[in-house]
Amino acid sequence: MDPMPTLAANGLNMPVLGFGTFRLEMETVRSILPEALSLGYRHIDTAQIYGNEAAVGEVVAESGIARDELFVTTKVWVDSFQPEALTASVERSLQHLRLDRVDLLLLHWPVFGSSGMNPTLEALMRTKASGLTRHIGLSNFNIAQTEQAVSFCGEGTLATNQIEYHAYLGQHRLRRVLGRHNLVLTAHTPLARAELVNDPVLWEIGSQYGKTAPQVALRWLIEQDRVAAIPATSNPHHAKANIDLFKFSLSQEDRDRIAALDRGKRFVDPDDLAPPWDD
Numbered sequence: 001m002d003p004m005p006t007l008a009a010n011g012l013n014m015p016v017l018g019f020g021t022f023r024l025e026m027e028t029v030r031s032i033l034p035e036a037l038s039l040g041y042r043h044i045d046t047a048q049i050y051g052n053e054a055a056v057g058e059v060v061a062e063s064g065i066a067r068d069e070l071f072v073t074t075k076v077w078v079d080s081f082q083p084e085a086l087t088a089s090v091e092r093s094l095q096h097l098r099l100d101r102v103d104l105l106l107l108h109w110p111v112f113g114s115s116g117m118n119p120t121l122e123a124l125m126r127t128k129a130s131g132l133t134r135h136i137g138l139s140n141f142n143i144a145q146t147e148q149a150v151s152f153c154g155e156g157t158l159a160t161n162q163i164e165y166h167a168y169l170g171q172h173r174l175r176r177v178l179g180r181h182n183l184v185l186t187a188h189t190p191l192a193r194a195e196l197v198n199d200p201v202l203w204e205i206g207s208q209y210g211k212t213a214p215q216v217a218l219r220w221l222i223e224q225d226r227v228a229a230i231p232a233t234s235n236p237h238h239a240k241a242n243i244d245l246f247k248f249s250l251s252q253e254d255r256d257r258i259a260a261l262d263r264g265k266r267f268v269d270p271d272d273l274a275p276p277w278d279d
């Protein structure tokens with residue numbers, strides 16, 4: 001099995017393709033994740049709120065894969081953003097995951113109380129200093145919030161902002177900001193919740209390479225500088241297809257056609273969590 005390309009920005013060594021686990025129940029994780037690992041996935045994306053960290057931990061422990069070959073991300077839920085609560089919640093996550101530390105720890109949504117984001121960022125930085133995680137980062141932060149977090153933590157401290165990004169949501173302005181600060185863009189919802197599976201342009205492009213629309217959609221993401229993608233599936237055939245991306249590359253003309261599919265369409269926009277978006 002060829003090793004998967006990794007992203008090195010800000011010291012990360014994160015495989016460009018991860019296995020997303022949102023909406024996967026514990027039982028589903030127990031059946032699909034071993035398949036995914038045997039297919040070569042080495043980057044797993046979970047979160048406290050997904051309620052499946054324990055199943056991820058179980059599968060990882062039973063996989064026999066060396067710890068340093070795996071990249072595990074989890075995310076702190078917004079109800080644990082008070083500094084003491086944050087540390088305790090990460091310790092609970094580690095117990096569930098059966099790990100001494102995760103590879104990447106994210107703040108799941110930018111939802112802060114009256115004292116703002118700095119106390120939470122400070123607590124996040126402490127988790128890294130005390131070895132609970134190798135890297136720290138953000139998720140769903142808009143431009144102003146990203147700038148504020150980078151300015152508070154210092155350049156090079158945060159590794160990524162995990163945001164919704166796919167062919168139907170171009171994220172042009174936020175992408176420029178992430179690039180300026182050398183932050184990896186981890187693309188969540190990279191298949192636009194399966195809507196891209198039916199896109200005729202992606203199928204037409206894929207036919208030149210013997211690939212499907214979702215494979216083209218994922219390949220387009222990971223060919224970009226400092227972009228990782230974390231598609232989710234409960235279907236072993238889809239898991240296999242989604243990692244079969246490393247033996248073809250898109251032409252510039254095809255990349256431009258995919259970029260032109262942008263329609264500013266967002267699938268993840270919860271009223272109680274989402275910041276004002278920039279697009």
Ligand SMILES: NC(=O)c1ccc[n+]([C@@H]2O[C@H](COP(=O)([O-])OP(=O)(O)OC[C@H]3O[C@@H](n4cnc5c(N)ncnc54)[C@H](OP(=O)(O)O)[C@@H]3O)[C@@H](O)[C@H]2O)c1
Pocket residue numbers: 019020021022023045046108139140162163187188189190191192193194197214215230231232233234235237238239241242268
């Ligand atoms: N940070 C955040 O706030 C946040 C928010 C949302 C998501 N995420 C992360 O991003 C991951 C992915 O997001 P998502 O699951 O919402 O959306 P997604 O990956 O864009 O789409 C998943 C959907 O696509 C289908 N699918 C996957 N591969 C396919 C293929 N090859 N052919 C046809 N259908 C395919 C899946 O169905 P099947 O099961 O039938 O394959 C599922 O319905 C999550 O698991 C999570 O880790 C993070």
